[in-house]
Amino acid sequence: MKSMNKTLLSAAMAVAMTTSVAHANVSDDKVKIGVLADMGGVYADVCGPGCVTAVEMAVEDFGGKVLGKPIEIVSADDQNKPDVGSAKVREWVESQGVDVVTGLVASSVTGAVTKVTTDNKKIALIAASASNAFTTKACSPYNAHWTYNVVALANGTVKPMVQSGKKKWFFITADYAFGHALEGVASKVIKSEGGEVVGAVRAPLGTTDFSSYILQAQASGADVVGLANAGADFVNSLKTAAEFGLTEMMDVAGLLVFTPNAQALDPAIAGGMKTTTGFYWDRDAEAREWSARFKERHGKIPAMPHAGAYSATMHYLNSVKEAGTDDSDAVMKVMKANKPNDFFAKNAYLRADGRMVHDMYLVNITKESERKTSDNIFNIEKVIPGDQAFAPMLPECEFK
């Protein structure tokens, strides 16, 4: 009897030890996800509270626990300011045990934040930023750039327009990292297709009065005015363009149009405009199912960053599970080895440089007559395979 007890005891101890060993691989006994987004500014509709909702859904769908440890979410408002965002993330990773940061809208904020996450060896799942810097000149083994980037937008939207004979372009550009990157990449595409950029004007983020910029565009003699801005800036500039009659004189190309912004515009102004997106809720049954759940919680249909934030978080959690640890290097290895496949990520893989390559979609904004419900925003014209949408990997950014 005595020996029996002893055996039981040692067996129990062995079990306890093995479980504690397995669990010791999760830092401070939980996996903590930080969602940094614009909660009340020009990008709030694009990736603000909605991104928090999407990450919450991912955690709930995953079961709330990974490797037997709880998953926690913290969120904060970056106010689209790099100093506010990077200070918050620094605090998260240095003193609050945050393991991974997602959301990340304004490219200026993301640039500052990814410096902090890389210094601290934490993964940044970039769900909403557009600049391609995070996988080129500011590339890092800890960046995973998920939803889309400026190269995909330029290749998707600008290239076919130039090929169809719209050779002369003028840009109205958001005056920070994202706008500069988008204008730069689009200009390159235009030139390589034999077109010409006749001018550009830069408007600060959050500009409300675009009239002087629109007048400059009008006087430029271009075939197409490219709006290299996003969010509320896009809506305001396009509205002003319509008021000044610009839309009747020349083509206007919205280079980055999120569903909530397209929804906010009068279809008489925006109808028929072509743009490129990484996700559309009404694409297939799987996307519709997820989007319906999202709408129920958030009140609006998802924009592509919402879907991207969900997909990235899910892939991260799956990878933590498979790696058996939340150590960033090990998790990243699994993330790059396994292909994400969900309602968002189609024909997708995470490249060694951190670029998530997946199908993109060339869409046009629906006209009044085509809107059966207010949620019918886009018609999908064409699927752009990931390898054509995104630029090839730079050798110096190939992280194994």
Added chain:
Amino acid sequence: MKISKFNIALVGLGLVAPLVLYPVFLMKVLCFALFASAFNLLLGFVGLLSFGHAVFLGTGGYITGYLMMNTGITPELGILAGTAAAAILGAVYGKLAVKREGIYFAMVTLALAQLMFFVYLQAPFTGGEDGLQGVPRGELFGFIDLSDNMNMYYFVFAIFLAGFWLINRTVHSPFGQVLKAIRENEARATSLGYNVNDYKWVAFVISAALAGMAGSTKTLVFQLASLTDVHWHMSGEVVLMTLLGGMGTIFGPFVGAATIVSIQNFLSGGELGNYIHIIMGIIFIVCVLAFRSGIVGEIQKVIKRNFS
């Protein structure tokens, strides 16, 4: 400064604080406390409301950030360069601004600061809306690694003490007495033979230099110099810090800065994040209506009433 037990206790508290609280938060408090103290030298002791003080904070930050990123100098030299740049800018702006009084002084400083804001927005070396990202903290004197938060904290603490000592020394010097005389009655100070504008100018330059030093230090702490630091919101924030803590008191700006930074930190993560500006506004109104001499000013009044 008289080395009282109280002061020793405060320094001791500063030395052990990072063991308990998050060092980067403390460094932020110290940077803003130095900034507010520098501002208070003008507002509290000369009676000049500069409404463009953020420009000095930002200038210090940009110069230090740029030099640290591009020349590989050591951080103490970077901070000195930032401070010097702010002092030079302060000398020019001060010369122009002290010719006017009251609201005109405030407007001139605001206008000059906005001028620089647009320069920093457009100039290629500042990175526009992105700011200067990834400024290296470097190695102090070439051998103390500042990327360690603890090392950085004690460095910042030393800078703060030096700046704070200088302000205290200025206030309690004969020069400081003249400044106070100007604040109380400028015409009388003139009639006593003081060249009032020169005194104001020197005070302005000292204040600008110390604000620049705060900005330089802040840039190293956060490894970032951005437009936020030169925006007029920042100029408003420092007024709030000084008034809340107690204008014209030595410790007031420190208390004000610590309070405001803590509130911002506390609110930024939670549900109340969207209301941060409203809450700050309410605090400001309450402060102006209910306790005009600020937290430290009110405490001093209570002590005076009850213990002396």
